[in-house]
Amino acid sequence: MTNAWERRVPAAGVVIPAHDEAAVIERNLRLLLSGVEPGVLEVVVVANGCSDDTAEVARSVGGVRVVEIEEPSKARALMVGNAALNLFPRVQVDADCAIAGPDVLRIVESLARPGIQAAGPARRVELSRSSRLVRAYYRVWERLPHVRQGLFGRGVIALSEEGQARVDGLPPMMSDDLGVSEAFSPEERVVVDSAVVVVRAPRTFGDLIRRRIRVATGNTQADREGVRPPGAGTSIMMLVRLGLADPKLAPDLLVxxxxxxxxxxxxxxxxxxxxxxxxxxxxxSRTA
Structure with missing residues (x-):
């Protein structure tokens, strides 16, 4: 197995699970490969259970390898993608998130710090096309301490070889990024502020509810699996403290x-x- 640090270049293997992402994957792949030398990022897209032309669109982008599996499963896609890669560090990128190649390398470079096994970029939630209620929700969500410090909800996580081995031992979970984040202590993970990923928020309140039902279900599963430490979620007292610190936030807190x-x-x-x-x-959030 080739190690990026032995090569003396900032390199990484990138696995992108993609299920029916034809509308956005070409744009995001071209951004990912922009600004970096060819071959620095070994990119594998795993099109899983697609009913659209995700695989064909991904193949149209030079420098990308595409693997297709019939099962619509992110967990299975990550397993297949990791098996197809030869390079560490390893970076998991959600197909609907936008991050440029140089930002990926900044995240990868942070793994060279002593004790750091996992890293993610700063998050910029794109809300320009979202409704007022959605924007109100995210004004609170982005201020929550565990949201600011955790690696979940970013769509991009880089892992050292040791970190990847730890993640491979986790049980399959709906909120897989939460599981990855909680697999590492705060001293073992880092958010790299100089790297930015764009995460597109839902456009309507109904779409937000759908997303949050999934998150709530995944959080409960994580709690039952013992993945999250007690008190890791959002408490009423946490919201009260936010309201006391900024009284103008009161309407958003109600939303x-x-x-x-x-x-x-x-x-x-x-x-x-x-x-x-x-x-x-x-x-x-997946419209082109």
Whole structure:
């Protein structure tokens, strides 16, 4: 197995699980490969269970290898993609997130720091096409301490070889990025502020609810698997402190709290049924 640091170049293997992402994957792949020398990033796209032409669109981008599997499973796609790669560090990139090649390299470089096993970029949530309620929700969400410090919800996570081995031992989870983030102590993971990923928010409140139902279901699964430490989620006292620090945030806090209550309530039926595989996807953020 080739190690990037032995090559004396900032290089990494990149795995991109993609399920019906034809509308956005070409744009995001070209951005990923921009600004870096050919071959520095070994990119594998795993088109999983696609009903559109995701694989064909991805193949049209030079410097990308495409693997197709029939099963629509992100966990399986990551497994297949990692098996197809030869290079460490390893970077997992969600197909609907936008990050440039130089930013990926900045994340990878941070793994050279002593003790750091996992890293992610700063997150910029794109809200320009989102409704007022969606924007209100994210104004609170982005201020939450665990959201600011964790590696989840960024769509990009870089792992050292040791870090990848640790992640490979995790149970399959709906909120896979949460599982990865919590697999490392705060001293072992880092958010690289000089690297930025663009995460597109839902456009409508209904789409936001769909996304948050999925997150709530995944959080419950993570709690039951013992992946999250006690008290890792959002508490009422946390929201109260945000409101006291910035009273103008009060209307947004009401939107956030209402959204959370609805999403958790609607996720309970899935949890009771043990349904941790139905992926409620927000399609509105995937328009070209």
């Amino acid at each position: 956030f709290l209402g959204t959370t209550v609805v999403a958790r309530s609607m996720s309970r039926r899935r949890v009771r049924a043990g349904d941790y595989s139905t992926w409620l996807r927000d399609e509105s």
